[in-house]
Amino acid sequence: MTRERLLALTGATILKTLFLTLRLRIEDRSGVLKEDAGSPVIVCFWHNRILGITFAFDRIYPKKRGGVTVLTSPSKDGEILAQLVGAFGMEAVRGSSSRRGSRALLELVKLIRGGRDIAITPDGPRGPRYSLGPGIILLAQTTGARIVPAHASFSRCVRMKTWDGFIIPLPFSKVSVTIDEALAIPGELTGEEFEEKRKYLEDLLKHAAD
Numbered sequence: 219m220t221r222e223r224l225l226a227l228t229g230a231t232i233l234k235t236l237f238l239t240l241r242l243r244i245e246d247r248s249g250v251l252k253e254d255a256g257s258p259v260i261v262c263f264w265h266n267r268i269l270g271i272t273f274a275f276d277r278i279y280p281k282k283r284g285g286v287t288v289l290t291s292p293s294k295d296g297e298i299l300a301q302l303v304g305a306f307g308m309e310a311v312r313g314s315s316s317r318r319g320s321r322a323l324l325e326l327v328k329l330i331r332g333g334r335d336i337a338i339t340p341d342g343p344r345g346p347r348y349s350l351g352p353g354i355i356l357l358a359q360t361t362g363a364r365i366v367p368a369h370a371s372f373s374r375c376v377r378m379k380t381w382d383g384f385i386i387p388l389p390f391s392k393v394s395v396t397i398d399e400a401l402a403i404p405g406e407l408t409g410e411e412f413e414e415k416r417k418y419l420e421d422l423l424k425h426a427a428d
Contacts, residue, residue, distance in 0.1 A: 222294060222297045222298045222301060223301055225298050226298050226299075226300075226301035226302045226304075226305065227301075227305070229298070229302050230302055230305035230306070233269070233272070233302075234305075236387070236389060237273050237276060237277075239389040239390045240273055240387055240389075240390070240391060240392070240393055241390075241391070241392040241393070242273065242274060242277050242278070242392070242393055242394075242395065243392060243393070243394040243395070244274060244277075244278055244394075244395050244396075244397070245394075245395070245396045245397065246397045247396065247397060247398050247399050248364075248366050248397050248398060248399050248400045250366055250397060250400065251278065251279075251280055251397070252280075253283070254282050254283070255282060255283050255284040255333050256284075256333060257364075258284055258330045258333055258334055258335050258336070258361075258363050259335050259336075259363055259364050259365070259366045259400060260330070260335075260336045260337075260338060260354060260357060260358055260363050260364070260365045260366065261286070261335060261336065261337045261338070261366045261368050261397075262337075262338050262339070262340050262350075262354055262365060262366070262367055262368065262419070262423070263337075263339060263367070263368040263369065263370065263423070264339060264340075264341055264347070264348060264382070264423060264427060265339040265341050265342040265343070265345075265347070265382045265384070266347070266377075266380075266382040266383050266384045266385050267339075267368075267369070267370040267385060268299075268339065268384075269385065269386060269387060270370025270371075270372060270385065270387065270393045270395060271337070271368055271370055271395065272303065272306060273387070273393055274368075274370070274393065274395040275306065275308070276306050276307075283335060284332075284333035284334050284335060285307075285308070285309070285334055285335065286307075286308045286309070286334070286335045286336070286337050287308065287309045287310065287311055287326070287329050287334050287335070287336055287337070288300070288303050288308050288309070288310050288311070288336075288337045288338075289310075289311050289313060289322060289326065289336065289337070289338045289339075290303075290310045290311070290312055290343070291312070291313070291342065291343035291344075292312045292313060293343065295343065296312055296343060297312075300312065308337070309334075311325045311326055311329070313325070323353065323356070323357060323360075326357055327357065327360055327361055330357075330361040330363045331361065336357070336363070338353075338354050338357075340353070340354045340419075340420075340423075341382065342382075344381060345381045345382060346381075347381060347382045347383065348420070348423070348424050348427060349420070350416060350419055350420035350423065352412070352416055354419070355403055355412060355415050355416050355419070358401075358402075358403040359403045359404070359405055359407065359412075360405075362402075362405065364400035364401060364402050364403075365400065365401040365402075365403065365419065366397055366398065366400050366401075367397075367398040367401070367419065367422055367423055367426075368395060368396070368397050368398070369395065369396045369398065369423070369426035369427075370385075370393060370394070370395050370396075371393075371394045371426075371428060372385060372387045372388075372391060372392070372393055372394075373391045373392040373393075373394075374387070374388040374391040375387045375388055375391065376388065396426065398422065398426075401415075401418075401419065403415055
């Protein structure tokens with residue numbers, strides 16, 4: 219067993235135990251949770267909210283939808299994350315803006331056209347924190363899939379001293395997740411219109427971050 223595999227299995231066991239103690243409050247403004255498969259979406263949230271969104275997925279993601287694939291970095295940390303989300307029933311595509319970016323984009327396009335929902339942390343894997351790159355807008359523009367911003371807040375938590383201020387909810391705390399209204403991106407945009415969409419989504423996610 220590789221080191222990454224061992225760390226992922228250990229992490230998954232710890233998280234599953236932690237998740238059993240947590241309470242969830244969910245607000246779905248998009249209506250996505252009531253939809254059947256066939257209309258895939260791109261769920262986006264800040265990197266430091268990964269645990270909150272993973273917890274919500276584990277609790278309430280509808281089996282009738284097409285499943286979720288997470289974009290993770292091609293680094294060793296990305297390999298651990300890929301195997302970790304696999305323990306929660308999600309798949310992973312490896313890539314980032316600096317490594318395997320174009321290939322990962324093509325893989326994501328193919329998955330969306332096959333009915334998969336995609337989860338992306340647009341400031342990952344290394345930041346800067348709360349800075350949204352253009353990739354998610356390009357993916358939505360290429361596929362026609364709607365972008366669904368997701369926010370997570372925590373009643374009690376620990377914030378790590380990492381670049382993103384990674385958040386770990388404390389046992390027996392409450393995680394509040396809001397799934398915002400879906401954002402459709404037109405297939406044809408000028409450079410200025412593209413930047414307006416990118417900035418709007420970035421500001422929307424920033425506004426909900428604490």
